[in-house]
Amino acid sequence: MELDAALDDIEEHLFHPDDQLTAEDDAEVRTGLALSVLGHLASYRDGGALELLRRYAESGANWQWALDELAVRDDDEALRALGPAVLARFPEDRRGDVALAAAARNAFEPRPWRLWAEDSARPGQGERLLRVREHGSFDRWQRQLRGSGPRPGWSVRAVLDWAQEGHDQHPRVARESAAARCLSAVAGPEDRAELLAAARGPREAARAAALRHLAERGDEDALTLIEEAAADPAALVSQAALASFARMRSTAAVVRARQWAAAPEGTLPGGLQTAAAEMLACCGGAHDADAVLRALRRTVRDEGPDSGALWPLVDGVGRLGVDCAAPVLRHVYRETASSQLRGRTAAALALTDPSFAAGFAVECLWDCEETTRALAAEYAATGDERVVERLRRLAADPAEEAGVQSAVRGRLSPDAGR
Numbered sequence: 001m002e003l004d005a006a007l008d009d010i011e012e013h014l015f016h017p018d019d020q021l022t023a024e025d026d027a028e029v030r031t032g033l034a035l036s037v038l039g040h041l042a043s044y045r046d047g048g049a050l051e052l053l054r055r056y057a058e059s060g061a062n063w064q065w066a067l068d069e070l071a072v073r074d075d076d077e078a079l080r081a082l083g084p085a086v087l088a089r090f091p092e093d094r095r096g097d098v099a100l101a102a103a104a105r106n107a108f109e110p111r112p113w114r115l116w117a118e119d120s121a122r123p124g125q126g127e128r129l130l131r132v133r134e135h136g137s138f139d140r141w142q143r144q145l146r147g148s149g150p151r152p153g154w155s156v157r158a159v160l161d162w163a164q165e166g167h168d169q170h171p172r173v174a175r176e177s178a179a180a181r182c183l184s185a186v187a188g189p190e191d192r193a194e195l196l197a198a199a200r201g202p203r204e205a206a207r208a209a210a211l212r213h214l215a216e217r218g219d220e221d222a223l224t225l226i227e228e229a230a231a232d233p234a235a236l237v238s239q240a241a242l243a244s245f246a247r248m249r250s251t252a253a254v255v256r257a258r259q260w261a262a263a264p265e266g267t268l269p270g271g272l273q274t275a276a277a278e279m280l281a282c283c284g285g286a287h288d289a290d291a292v293l294r295a296l297r298r299t300v301r302d303e304g305p306d307s308g309a310l311w312p313l314v315d316g317v318g319r320l321g322v323d324c325a326a327p328v329l330r331h332v333y334r335e336t337a338s339s340q341l342r343g344r345t346a347a348a349l350a351l352t353d354p355s356f357a358a359g360f361a362v363e364c365l366w367d368c369e370e371t372t373r374a375l376a377a378e379y380a381a382t383g384d385e386r387v388v389e390r391l392r393r394l395a396a397d398p399a400e401e402a403g404v405q406s407a408v409r410g411r412l413s414p415d416a417g418r
Helices: 008-014 024-042 047-059 063-071 076-087 094-106 111-117 123-145 156-168 176-186 189-200 204-216 222-230 235-247 251-262 270-283 286-303 310-319 323-335 339-352 360-364 370-379 385-396 402-412
Strands: none
Touching (some): 008 047, 047 063, 063 076, 063 111, 076 111, 094 123, 111 123, 156 176, 156 204, 204 222, 251 286, 360 370, 370 385
């Protein structure tokens, strides 16, 4: 909008032949940003953006996203007109009705579905939606009655066997997390020996479930078991060990994290040292700052500025006020392709870099993430004339997020200190 750009390129991207060839799971990745931009433009009552969203909802692969954007911005009449095209996506057979019930149930915004169900001009449409909704509820009830999962009275061995059976099926059914939750209900002190044996045993899914249960219960041997499992060649076991450790918040876990983080490189599985540093970033004290900074530098060096492992480390150096982390944080800010990581890095820079207010904070006023704009509105130095003008525009923007406008008004008020 500020560039006075046309929508032609967005339209070409949305309606490209690739849209119909993209796998369902990838459709959101391919068109989500474009649809979000159109939704934001629609907040300004941009007729062209609304029309593109309507067309895409009728024929596009990622139609649910477009419909959700319209659900909070379009009028009732236009939404009702989309009903026949959307429902026509679902064949009027058993499989189509199941898919239709799932789509209606999982919709982020239910308003269009309610309008279609109540549309007096299309009674058949409402009857079908009512029917598939009732069948969906009945099917869920039947599945609950026929459930083959854990029941009251199951033993620890039965729960572990159930988890392993899911792993051995083809395709594999992941039951490790569910089994760990079931163990919390059926396991008692007398079962500890069996759980310890399972956490060292050869059955991957049973081992993962037992590891998670013991870690959540704070068992005295859990940390040793996690260290052993983190080096296991089976990805399911090593990942379960690291995930179990990440959920721990005990003093013993923090103490062990310090030991692992201080170990020479190469003496422990890399994932375990990273998990230890993440633990210290979240729960450590000021004396853990060096360990977190070392992990941040190592991760940037080995995995680059887009690594998911950077998120808690960036937060950690900000929380711990590690001033000497500013250079590597500036590098991550400049180089990362993730707008969310850039925003977290900006928050860490605000706490560690004295030049942030006059530097990156000004740039962040134009960021695509609302939390980053709100941070910039709080910190950007108003000595730059661009800052005051931008703050005024954000304050007057009818589509700006409430959190951003609240921060902006705090800066523009007569009592603001900077």
